[in-house]
Amino acid sequence: MVAMEVDSESYGILQRKQSIYKSLDESFQIQKLMYRGQQYSQIYFARLHLMRTLLYSLLPNWKPHLPVCTVLGLEEGKECIIVGTLYKHMKLKPSVLDEYSKGRSATPLAQNHNFVHSDDYLVLEDESGRVKLSGSLLLPSTYVTGLVVALHGKETTAGDFLVVDVLEADLAQQIEQPLQSDEDKYVVFISGLSVGSSTSNPLQFQLLIDHITGHLGDEKDQNIASQIVQVVIAGNSVEVPSGLLNGQNLGSKDQSKLSEPIKELDILLTQIAAGIPLDIMPGPGDPANFAMPQQPLHRCLFPGSSTYNTFRSCTNPHCFELDNLRFLGTSGQNIDDLGKYSEAKDKLEFMERTLRWRHLAPTAPNTLGCYPYTDRDPFFVESCPHVYFVGNQDKYETRLIKGPEGQAVRLICIPRFAETGVAVVLNMRNLECYTLSIGGQINL
Numbered sequence: 001m002v003a004m005e006v007d008s009e010s011y012g013i014l015q016r017k018q019s020i021y022k023s024l025d026e027s028f029q030i031q032k033l034m035y036r037g038q039q040y041s042q043i044y045f046a047r048l049h050l051m052r053t054l055l056y057s058l059l060p061n062w063k064p065h066l067p068v069c070t071v072l073g074l075e076e077g078k079e080c081i082i083v084g085t086l087y088k089h090m091k092l093k094p095s096v097l098d099e100y101s102k103g104r105s106a107t108p109l110a111q112n113h114n115f116v117h118s119d120d121y122l123v124l125e126d127e128s129g130r131v132k133l134s135g136s137l138l139l140p141s142t143y144v145t146g147l148v149v150a151l152h153g154k155e156t157t158a159g160d161f162l163v164v165d166v167l168e169a170d171l172a173q174q175i176e177q178p179l180q181s182d183e184d185k186y187v188v189f190i191s192g193l194s195v196g197s198s199t200s201n202p203l204q205f206q207l208l209i210d211h212i213t214g215h216l217g218d219e220k221d222q223n224i225a226s227q228i229v230q231v232v233i234a235g236n237s238v239e240v241p242s243g244l245l246n247g248q249n250l251g252s253k254d255q256s257k258l259s260e261p262i263k264e265l266d267i268l269l270t271q272i273a274a275g276i277p278l279d280i281m282p283g284p285g286d287p288a289n290f291a292m293p294q295q296p297l298h299r300c301l302f303p304g305s306s307t308y309n310t311f312r313s314c315t316n317p318h319c320f321e322l323d324n325l326r327f328l329g330t331s332g333q334n335i336d337d338l339g340k341y342s343e344a345k346d347k348l349e350f351m352e353r354t355l356r357w358r359h360l361a362p363t364a365p366n367t368l369g370c371y372p373y374t375d376r377d378p379f380f381v382e383s384c385p386h387v388y389f390v391g392n393q394d395k396y397e398t399r400l401i402k403g404p405e406g407q408a409v410r411l412i413c414i415p416r417f418a419e420t421g422v423a424v425v426l427n428m429r430n431l432e433c434y435t436l437s438i439g440g441q442i443n444l
Contacts, residue, residue, distance in 0.1 A: 014214065014226040017185055019428075021230070021277060023312070024319040024326075027378045028293035030371060038372045040365045044085060044146070047377040048126065051148035051358070052083050054169055062167050063152055072128035074155040082161065084126035086147045088140055090341065091117040093367075116141050116343050124151060124161065134160040141343040142353075146362040169358040171403030174384035178324045180429060187230045187322065188212055188436070189424040191331065191391030192416025194285070195268070196261025197239035200418045202268075207438050208423055209271050229428075230322055231276050234391025234414055235283020235331025238265050262287070262301050270304035273311040281316040283331035283392060291369040292333060292361055293317055293378055317360055319385070325428055328381075329389035334361040336392075337368040348399045351390055351411045355381060355401075385409060387426060392416055396424060398433045 059068065059081065069080040092115040120140040122133045134156065143149075150167040190208070194200045210216040214225035238261040272278050282288035282297050289295055296313035299306040306313075314320075317330045338350045341363060354360055360379040364370035370379075384403065389412040397413040410431040415422045421438045 014222060016226050016275065017183070017229055019185060019229040019277075019322045020324075022321040023314070024321065025315045027376075028315040028317055028319070030293075030295055033371070033373075035372065038374050040372050042374040043365060043370070043372060043377055045127075046373065046375060047146070047359075047380070048085050048148055050377060050380055051169065054358070055083050055148070055150045055167060058167060058169070059150065062150075063165070066152060070128040071124065071126050071131050074131065074161065076155045076157060079152070079154045079164070081150055081152050082124060082126070082131075083150045084124040084130075084148065086143055086145060086149060087123045087125060087130070088143060088145045088341070089121050089123060090115055091119045093341070114340055114343070116341070124149075131155070131161045132159070133163055134158075135163040138163045138166055144338060144342050144363050145366045146364070147357055147359070168356055170356050171405070171407045171409070172355075172358055172381050172384040173405065174386070174403070174407040174409075175324065175326060177386055177408070183429065184227050185323070185428040186224070186228045187232065187327075187387075187426045187428060188228055189232050189234060189329075189389055189391075189412060189414045189426065190417050191234035191236060191283070191393075191414040192418055193233065193237045193265070194239040194416070194418035195237060195265045196241070197418060200239070201421075202264070204421050204438050205268055205417070208417075208436070209268060211436070211438070212423075213271065213275050228276055228425075231272055231278045232318075232327075232329070232389070233269075233278070233280045234318075234329055234389065235281050235316060236285040236392050236416070237280065237283070238262055238287070239285055240287075266302045266304045269302060269311070270308075273305045273308040275310075277310040277312070278305070279312045279314045279318065279320070281314050281318045281329070281331050281391070283316065284333055288316075291371050292364055293371070294331070317379070322428065325387065326383065326385040327387045327389070328360075328385035329387075329391070330360065332390050332392035333368060334363070334379075335390045337361075337363045341367055346397060347390070347393055347413050348397050348411050351388060351413070352399075352401050355384065355388060355409060386431065387412065389414055389424075395420070396422055396435050398424075400431065 067080050069082055122140050123130050124133055151163050152165040153161050153163040156162050212225055212228050214222045282294040288297055294316040296315055299313055305311040319328045335347055335350045344350050358381045361368055384407045387410045391414045393413040393415055396415045399411045401409050412424055414424050423436045425436050426433050
């Protein structure tokens with residue numbers, strides 16, 4: 001790990017602080033897995049088995065007096081508990097057939113920002129069958145297809161299952177947070193650089209780089225800069241002109257336009273990696289695979305940055321530890337997809353739900369593309385993070401949530417830098433956040 005020295009003739013030399021880094025991305029790496037025609041049903045079976053075992057372990061402390069039934073074993077009027085996967089029937093959910101029926105359809109197609117409708121309803125299914133859910137407790141606007149829950153209720157004369165209560169997995173166990181020290185250490189989160197786009201301002205990002213590497217500001221600013229131990233770039237770092245990707249062979253000029261944004265990004269990232277450990281995650285607009293989990297951007301794209309051992313190309317989702325403080329984050333696809341198929345007051349509520357549901361991407365593979373795993377579900381949250389971040393959001397938001405066993409998680413929505421000029425800074429000592437606004441000032 002490179003230790004950067006921040007030089008100043010009048011202030012002497014500041015030594016950059018360091019942290020012990022541990023990557024936990026192994027579960028998100030495809031590695032030698034190959035697609036051999038396997039179906040997506042298998043990841044649902046793996047998810048159901050995993051979550052059902054977990055929920056069964058929670059039942060004795062929830063409703064120990066009630067029997068557990070399968071869908072096929074339901075009896076009219078008899079109260080019981082059923083465990084299964086939710087399916088949400090959505091009136092406005094887009095279908096591949098829509099593009100063929102546009103000319104014939106009398107009803108307009110839904111706007112693509114949200115597909116929730118008042119006529120939506122939920123169904124629960126297990127290996128034995130499926131049953132429609134009724135009652136006012138389980139709101140279809142809150143839940144999505146792919147969740148595994150335990151439900152207390154009874155079968156009605158109409159054949160529905162009337163839900164009386166619901167059990168979700170809630171926050172996972174959390175590794176003990178390191179003892180608070182008096183030493184400040186900072187992690188900087190950036191996303192949506194969109195280098196090469198019309199909204200991207202190279203000078204703006206350069207000013208941010210100069211600030212966090214200690215080449216700007218007075219003694220106080222440089223002292224803070226020396227305490228930055230990690231930079232995380234959460235997706236959408238480049239933007240390629242869409243007109244170039246039309247399936248046609250590219251001429252030499254177009255090929256150069258395609259590679260220029262990546263070359264420019266590498267030059268900028270090299271300046272960071274020269275002094276600060278840097279993790280870069282792929283996003284939906286980056287030259288990486290589309291399906292989740294996205295694999296690391298190839299190191300050959302970064303001939304300058306990759307020469308430093310501080311540079312790490314990571315998966316999306318990305319999980320790591322710094323000084324035994326656990327971080328988990330995505331480039332935003334999982335939360336954006338939840339925003340299309342369910343409703344919440346803000347993005348932080350979607351983030352909290354994924355942790356309490358114990359699943360990072362419940363809508364995968366139904367509406368969010370993912371690799372067809374056969375024997376496991378990599379999006380299952382086994383251990384509760386201390387910091388959960390999501391990139392490429394419209395605005396900066398943060399909240400500290402608590403769990404039933406004393407868990408505490410800092411949720412962070414990272415705004416698109418190209419549009420807002422805002423990076424997020426986290427103090428590892430107390431999990432407090434503030435924004436670093438380029439063109440403005442630091443806002444607590």
